[in-house]
Amino acid sequence: MSPPRADPAAKMPPADRRPQQRGSAVIAAMLVVALVAATGSMLYGRMDDWIERSALLRDKAQTGELARNAVDYAGSLLAADATRGPVDSLDEEWARQLPPLRHESATLRGRISDLQGRFNLNNLRRDDGRIDDRAYAAYRRLLLSLGLAPELAETLADHLGSRPDGTRPAAAEPGQPLRTPGDLKRIVGYTPAVLARLQTHIGVLAGQQPVNVNTATPEVLAAIQPGLSLAAARVLADGRRSLPFRDSSDFRNRLADPGLPASLVPIAAGSRHFLVDIEVDREHARSRAVALLQRPLAGRQPILLWLTLL
Numbered sequence: 001m002s003p004p005r006a007d008p009a010a011k012m013p014p015a016d017r018r019p020q021q022r023g024s025a026v027i028a029a030m031l032v033v034a035l036v037a038a039t040g041s042m043l044y045g046r047m048d049d050w051i052e053r054s055a056l057l058r059d060k061a062q063t064g065e066l067a068r069n070a071v072d073y074a075g076s077l078l079a080a081d082a083t084r085g086p087v088d089s090l091d092e093e094w095a096r097q098l099p100p101l102r103h104e105s106a107t108l109r110g111r112i113s114d115l116q117g118r119f120n121l122n123n124l125r126r127d128d129g130r131i132d133d134r135a136y137a138a139y140r141r142l143l144l145s146l147g148l149a150p151e152l153a154e155t156l157a158d159h160l161g162s163r164p165d166g167t168r169p170a171a172a173e174p175g176q177p178l179r180t181p182g183d184l185k186r187i188v189g190y191t192p193a194v195l196a197r198l199q200t201h202i203g204v205l206a207g208q209q210p211v212n213v214n215t216a217t218p219e220v221l222a223a224i225q226p227g228l229s230l231a232a233a234r235v236l237a238d239g240r241r242s243l244p245f246r247d248s249s250d251f252r253n254r255l256a257d258p259g260l261p262a263s264l265v266p267i268a269a270g271s272r273h274f275l276v277d278i279e280v281d282r283e284h285a286r287s288r289a290v291a292l293l294q295r296p297l298a299g300r301q302p303i304l305l306w307l308t309l310l
Contacts, residue, residue, distance in 0.1 A: 070280070071291045082300075108278065113275045114275075115203040136157055142202075203275075251267060
C-alpha cells in the first residue's frame, strides 16, 4: 500500500495563506456592498411607488368628495326652481350645461337631466304585475321611430310582468320591475348598440310615472300620442322653447288635431325625478358621480334615491 499523499496546503506556511484570505474578504465585502446598494435601490423604488399610490388615493378621495358636494349643489338648484312654479322646461337654469368650474387644482363639469322627459320602461308594468296594453303600444311606437325592432317590447314585457290575460311565457321567471337601465343588458336583444340608441329616450323609475311633455324628445312625444307624427312632434318641441306647456290640457290644445285620442301614458308639464351627472378632474385622478334625485314639494331639498361613484 502506498503511503498517504501529503496535502501541499498543509505544508504551506501560515504567512503564505494570508494574501488569499485577504482577497476572499475583499470580494465578500464587495458582494455585501453591492447587495446593500441593490436592496436600497429597490426599497427607494418601492417607496416612490407607495408615495405615488398614496397621492392617487388621496386625490381620488378628494375628487369623490367634490363630486358629492356638486350633487348637493344640483339638489339646491332643483329645490330653488320648484319655488318658481310647477312647470319644468328646458329653458330653466337647471337644464343648462354647467360650464367648467375650478376649485383649487380640480375642474368640475356637470349637468342635470329630467328623467321624466324620457319614457319610463316600468310604465309597461301595472301595480298588479300585469303588462299595461297602452304603455306597451307606446313603447313599440318608440322603438319603430328609432329604427329598432318592435319585438324588443315583447322581450321586455316578458321580463316585467304577466300578459294582460294573466299568463306568463313558458319557463319564464316571475316578472319584476327594472331597478336601473343596466338591467336591460340581461334581456334578450338589448345589445350595446340597442342600448346606445335608446339611451336619451328611455329611463327607469319606480312605478308608473307621467312623461313631462316640456322635456320629452320628439320621438317620445310621437310615441305616447296616437296620431302625432314625428315631424309634427318636432314642431311642438320647437314651439315649447319659447312657450312651455302649462299643463296636459295645454299640450292637447296645441296639437294639430285636438280630437286625437288621449295619450297612451299619463303626461304632465312638471317633473320630480332628475339625473345628476358630475365629473371632477384633478392632477392625478378623475371621479364621476351619477345620482338620481327625487324632488318633493316646493322649497324642500330633493331626496337622494341612489348615488354611483365611478
